[in-house]
Amino acid sequence: MEMGSLGRITSALGLWIIITLLLFGNTVESSAHGPTRSAQAEEQTYLHSTGLKIAITASIQVHSKTVFSCYTYSMKKLIMAFWEIFPRDRIPCIMAYRSDKNETWGKNCFDERITWESRPDQNLALQIDPVNIEHDGYYNCTIVTPDGNFQSVHLLNVLVPPEITLSTGGNGTTMCEASAGKPAAQLSWVPEGYCFSMNETHGNRTVTVKSICHWNGLNETKVTCSIFHLTGNKSLSIELLPHYPKQSTALYLYFCLCVLLPIGVILIWKVCLRNSGSRFIPDVKMKEEEYYVNYMKNANHKNESKNRL
Structure with a gap:
């Protein structure tokens, strides 16, 4: 029993040292332009090396709310708990809770939408409200207890309606x-x-x-x-x-407007010219005949006057 207890304590201390290095060390490189390919490779390496298996896959629509639960365990025996968050397009974040001091802290966690659902000493669940597209990724909860360490891994797929x-x-x-x-x-x-x-x-x-x-x-x-x-x-x-x-009707109308209409206007104009010319010639002839008749009347009138004298 003593050897078993010593082994559990040693395991808990070893994990505590790892957590301390993750929280206060320089193991995570940040960038103003977001995660690099090496950061994404480290994420995959981490998941592979720890042997994590995704227990729950959640597909959540953007702008909604989601809650990730942690492993269920008696809070009286809890030593510590921490969430490791691996968004696909951002640097990893760690949120931790230490029960003996009843305190929480975080590393590279600047998103106010990711919080504890309630008080960590009562509930270790993680809340995202509202969900945005950059929250796509892995969420791993680890609790440290005298009986060993337990993990709950979630994969979040953010859905965006087109x-x-x-x-x-x-x-x-x-x-x-x-x-x-x-x-x-x-x-x-x-x-x-x-x-x-x-x-x-x-x-x-x-x-x-x-x-x-x-x-x-x-x-x-x-x-x-x-x-x-x-x-x-x-x-x-x-x-x-x-x-x-x-389409064929439109083409026909276009042909009529562009081709037939100008031709029709020209033909009407020519007809009008012909009609106006035919009315003008008779008018001239009538004036000439009236002038000739009047001239002959005047001449006859003069001859009759001479003969009377």
Whole structure:
């Protein structure tokens, strides 16, 4: 019994020394630009070397609240407990509680949204409120007791709903876009057209998915884009009219306005000129005839006057 107790005490002291080095040493390199590839490699090495197994995987939507529980144990026998937080895009953080002094402290923990859910001497659960995309990562709780050390490991996957837009570019072409979603959304069309898709991954691991489809020659008037995502599914519909079905009518009207209308104006103008010319000539002839008649009347009147004399 004495040897067993001594072994447990030695194990607890050894873990205490490790925790002290982690908290007050220089084992973590910080950077103004966030974690480097070496930091991410150290995270993977740590998980592998300690043999941690993820007990709970939580998929939480951004801007919501989540709570991670620690290993259940009698608080009267607790020596200490600490949370190791490994966000994917930030430096690791350690939050610790020491029961004999009833005190807490932290290392590289600057996010006010990550806190103890309540008093650590009553509940060792960790709370994130609200969850943001940079909280994606591993959360490991370790408690040190006279009976040994116990761990609870959580993997947090932060879900981001995509912003959905549906637009038409005319000529039977339509684009459906699910932007900045995590994970990437899945898109489908009803009815099916001639489609191609493209994905763009952003620095915060969100993904924008675009699907562009053509329905030329398929005589469709309405199409529907369906978006499938872990945060919820959605469908949007759009009318292709008047872009594609009335394309031939629009071309015909354009031809009439640009070609036939000028020709018609020219023909009408020529007809008007002809009509105005035909009315002008008879008027001149009538004036000449009236002048001749009046002249002959005057001449006859003069001859009659001479003969009387």
